[in-house]
Amino acid sequence: MPPHQNLPKVLLHVPHEFASHLHHHFSHKFHFLNLSSLPLHQFFFACTHENDHHHDLSSITALICYGGHPVTADALPLLPSLRFIFTASAGTDHIDLSECRRRGVTVAGAGNLLSEDVADLAVGLLIDVVRKISVLDSYGRRRIQPPQSDFSLGSKLGGKKVGIVGLGKIGLEVAHRLEAFGCTILYYSRNIKPFVSYPFHSSVVDLATNSDVLVLCCELNDQTRNIVNREVMFALGKGGVIVNVGRGSLIDEKELLQCLMKGEIGGAGLDVFENEPHVPREFFALDNVVLSPHAGANTSESYMGIFQLAELNLEAFFSNEPLITPVIL
Numbered sequence: 001m002p003p004h005q006n007l008p009k010v011l012l013h014v015p016h017e018f019a020s021h022l023h024h025h026f027s028h029k030f031h032f033l034n035l036s037s038l039p040l041h042q043f044f045f046a047c048t049h050e051n052d053h054h055h056d057l058s059s060i061t062a063l064i065c066y067g068g069h070p071v072t073a074d075a076l077p078l079l080p081s082l083r084f085i086f087t088a089s090a091g092t093d094h095i096d097l098s099e100c101r102r103r104g105v106t107v108a109g110a111g112n113l114l115s116e117d118v119a120d121l122a123v124g125l126l127i128d129v130v131r132k133i134s135v136l137d138s139y140g141r142r143r144i145q146p147p148q149s150d151f152s153l154g155s156k157l158g159g160k161k162v163g164i165v166g167l168g169k170i171g172l173e174v175a176h177r178l179e180a181f182g183c184t185i186l187y188y189s190r191n192i193k194p195f196v197s198y199p200f201h202s203s204v205v206d207l208a209t210n211s212d213v214l215v216l217c218c219e220l221n222d223q224t225r226n227i228v229n230r231e232v233m234f235a236l237g238k239g240g241v242i243v244n245v246g247r248g249s250l251i252d253e254k255e256l257l258q259c260l261m262k263g264e265i266g267g268a269g270l271d272v273f274e275n276e277p278h279v280p281r282e283f284f285a286l287d288n289v290v291l292s293p294h295a296g297a298n299t300s301e302s303y304m305g306i307f308q309l310a311e312l313n314l315e316a317f318f319s320n321e322p323l324i325t326p327v328i329l
């Protein structure tokens with residue numbers, strides 16, 4: 001009998017380095033099955049059509065995934081014994097949580113582990129946009145001064161009114177950092193947060209009207225999809241900057257492009273896009289935009305933390321202990 005025969009069977013649907021780490025460190029505790037980078041559906045298709053008995057999906061009890069691939073209602077029945085999902089992300093919009101609840105599948109995620117790194121990137125993108133660091137970089141590398149004609153000055157970060165959309169842990173971390181830069185913070189959130197003194201605005205249009213910058217830190221759901229639309233961008237105005245470290249679909253991306261191209265808003269710092277990894281080509285030509293490839297949590301510290309959380313949550317689940325970072329119990 002192979003040594004892993006009695007270990008819980010865990011399907012890994014994560015990037016290669018993540019899977020290798022788990023194999024290397026924890027394969028004495030769990031029997032990992034590698035799903036490489038195929039989307040779940042293609043993987044199931046391959047297994048069923050190739051009669052690949054090596055991948056016995058019926059006995060898989062846990063899945064480790066991340067935001068890159070959706071775990072949909074029609075994918076879940078393909079894993080009939082699935083009881084636990086760990087997602088290596090703070091966001092859970094890629095998982096059909098109500099179907100998980102219905103099927104009795106427990107879910108855990110990154111909790112607040114990634115919040116500081118994501119907030120750092122939000123602030124970095126904002127500074128880059130207002131001080132034109134990436135534009136300057138391109139001149140710096142060519143050792144030339146930017147021509148006066150097609151280069152306007154940057155603008156001071158201190159003193160800006162920053163409207164945070166979604167004052168959860170990431171939003172709060174952004175607020176604390178930007179306060180230290182001398183910005184004024186205001187926010188929109190599902191509920192008023194009684195523990196902060198920042199002014200609350202009950203609509204995003206109202207928030208945008210009163211802000212120089214919008215930073216999007218909220219989760220994506222039916223209420224927040226396209227929460228930043230044309231009306232919000234017009235309310236923000238010509239000098240306004242949008243930073244998005246939440247999810248691409250929080251913004252109407254086509255309208256954003258139009259507004260950026262026509263100068264209806266001043267600039268944007270984007271870590272997330274509507275249809276990742278695709279980034280609309282039109283963005284590439286705009287120097288009032290800074291683009292980052294969904295890298296908010298890309299630090300070695302966050303990665304090490306996520307590996308550890310994956311292990312601890314799996315262990316807790318399989319020993320009937322409370323989860324460390326539950327999403328649904």
Ligand SMILES: O=CC(=O)O
Binds near residue numbers: 092110114296297
């Ligand atoms: O986008 C990244 C995350 O949800 O953690």
